[in-house]
Amino acid sequence: MLEVPMLDVRGLEARYGPVQVLFGIDLSVAEGELVALIGANGAGKTTLLRTLSGLVRATGGSVAFDGETITAASPERRVRRGITQVPEGRQVFTTISVESNLRLGAYVRGRDEAARDLARVYDLFPALAERRTSLAGELSGGQQQMLAIGRALMARPRLLLLDEPSMGLAPRIAAEILDIVLKLRDSGTTVLLVEQNAAAALEIADRAYVIENGRIAMQGTGAALLDDRQVMSAYLGLD
């Protein structure tokens, strides 16, 4: 691959206080790809996403987006450049209305552009349109996840970082959310997906990385990793 990948991560290290969590992560995402990141709890998936969105500061290595180094950029600057994270546990603004949550998603863009995109998000998530005046805290878990994704889309991200979007949801709702992730990829948004449901993630992903103890242990196409015996026993709970 001669072309520069959209996201190019080299030797990334990060720590929480004295505890090192990431030990030299190498990872790349090409424009238009849906890449999954799977691994056990505590392997460093969330930390990796937070380092990519700028919430956690890297202590080593580099992150390049569109060929430009952004390793030390603030979360705000990364959003402006086109990287938006949907955080684990949804993190909607519970005391604010659904529609205001979405408008805040377009904070770095203009008001007029936000108005246009609202229709697009309501189209994607009709359930949100019905509850536009409700407080976000009153929504069900699935609706809050839709709102979290919708809010992120309002920033018009070129790279969407999704952290455990199906966590804590009923299987039917979880499948619905992953369907939407696939739809987003098909409409041109590049996606890096962290998922605890490894089988479901590998099924929709173009490529995937397996992360273990803060290091990339394996990588390959989604289909190849699904067929891998080691991955199956470790992450899919199958023998």
Place this chain on the structure above:
Amino acid sequence: MLSQAVQFLFSGLTLGAIYALVALGFTLIFNASHVINFAQGEFVMIGGMTTVFLVGFGLPMPMAIALAVAAATGIGMALEKLAVEPARQASITTLIIITIGASIFLRGLAQLVWDKKLHALPPFTGDAPIGILGATILPQSLWAMGVGVLLLLALRWFFARTLLGQAMLATANNRMAAQLVGINVRRILLLSFALSAALGAAAGILIAPITLTAYDVGTNIGLKGFAAVMLGGLGSSAGAVLGGLLLGIAEAFGAGYVSSAYKDAFAFVIIMLVLLWMPRGLLGGAAAERV
């Protein structure tokens, strides 16, 4: 009998409007940072004292007021930039102690720049009392209540209708998510100090013609504002206004019917009662559980 009660109500609402503005200042900063800014009263003092001295230099009142509010706003922003921001990684308790230090510093500075005397600001529009329902009200009281209401409406509009106001609410609700939508939460914190200093200064200017002002009035009025916050519920803007008004009314009626010697004690009795039986205050929600 009725006229006496109406009289107390007027003076209670006047004080209450002032306490509400101070309490809102506490709330703005608390919501942006979870810091209780004990230098809040000093903004009140700076507003009143600066106006007194600028008027003394011969400046027209409106210009003196505008400059005093600007000065207090600048000092509020400097406080955030020079004292709070550098200690961003410190615990909330440390930050609160820093604001106590800042309040002592500002009081000392005021004593050096000005003096230790009491000063009176002339009322905005004369001092001929107006008779209503057998009671009398000073024009300055009407100014305090009227401007208080206008400032409240302006704040309401700001938070409900502007993107920046919504960004402040969002940051208060979920700081991490605010960062993820691209809100610069440090700028929000700076803005909250600026707004809250401006509100405090406005309160200090409105009340200075009624209660006089001096370098050390901030301590007392700051504590009253804090009592109003505790009564209304930490973190709630509506609670701050309600708490301020109730405290002002309680003080006026207490001073009138019990004894004016205990006027300042009511605020502290209220703090104690609230902490004992209603630690979340009247309108405090989940925010208070952090304390």
